[in-house]
Amino acid sequence: MTHHITHILFDERTLANTVERLGAQISRDYHGQELLVICILKGASVFMADLIRKIDVPIQIDFMAVSSYGHSTQSSGVVKINKDLDTDIENRHILIVEDIIDSGLTLKYLSENLQSRHPKSLKICTLLDKPERRQTHLSIDYTGFEIPDVFIVGYGIDYAEHYRHLPYIGAISPN
Ligand SMILES: O=P(O)(O)OC[C@H]1O[C@H](OP(=O)(O)OP(=O)(O)O)[C@H](O)[C@@H]1O
Numbered sequence: 236m237t238h239h240i241t242h243i244l245f246d247e248r249t250l251a252n253t254v255e256r257l258g259a260q261i262s263r264d265y266h267g268q269e270l271l272v273i274c275i276l277k278g279a280s281v282f283m284a285d286l287i288r289k290i291d292v293p294i295q296i297d298f299m300a301v302s303s304y305g306h307s308t309q310s311s312g313v314v315k316i317n318k319d320l321d322t323d324i325e326n327r328h329i330l331i332v333e334d335i336i337d338s339g340l341t342l343k344y345l346s347e348n349l350q351s352r353h354p355k356s357l358k359i360c361t362l363l364d365k366p367e368r369r370q371t372h373l374s375i376d377y378t379g380f381e382i383p384d385v386f387i388v389g390y391g392i393d394y395a396e397h398y399r400h401l402p403y404i405g406a407i408s409p410n
């Protein structure tokens with residue numbers, strides 16, 4: 236299906252450099268503390284796997300699966316939890332790892348849901364931020380890249396469940 240890719244935004248080396256920068260920043264900020272890193276499946280899986288290997292404070296990991304896009308390029312606005320955490324997050328330092336923040340509706344729902352479980356702190360790390368499309372206010376603690384309003388795929392991110400395996404991030408035209 237790669238023939239629908241219109242251009243490459245970030246190649247493998249650029250992604251690796253940015254992941255390294257984020258890992259170093261997170262390691263500095265949490266120095267002397269323990270962290271529970273939460274991967275938001277499925278899109279953040281590839282980023283998460285690379286990021287945690289660049290963090291050098293003690294961490295544990297857990298996974299949550301949510302979805303709102305299905306087979307569309309527009310968020311349905313309804314966030315469905317397909318898998319919840321295994322861990323009790325009360326009184327823990329939590330870092331949510333996302334691949335992309337677009338409308339912001341997924342993270343708004345997730346951060347309110349997780350705040351209600353009384354973590355000691357809750358921060359957000361996203362590889363990509365598409366601020367032009369935001370429908371809600373969010374404060375993001377760690378951002379890899381800001382991107383324009385194009386639908387992107389690769390490095391874990393899908394269109395209708397395709398393209399997640401691409402080692403780079405590219406734009407597709409939905410037609
Ligand atoms: O800011 P938003 O407009 O809410 O969009 C961002 C969310 O959409 C994608 O997930 P999706 O629902 O496609 O699930 P997936 O990660 O399994 O692909 C992406 O991984 C984010 O979680």
Ligand code: HPA
Pocket residue numbers: 304335336337338385386387388392393394
């Ligand atoms: O640009 C995107 N691509 C794939 N999935 C997404 N979910 C929100 N925005 C995007």
Ligand SMILES: [Mg+2]
Pocket residue numbers: 278304305392393394
């Ligand atoms: Mg998706």
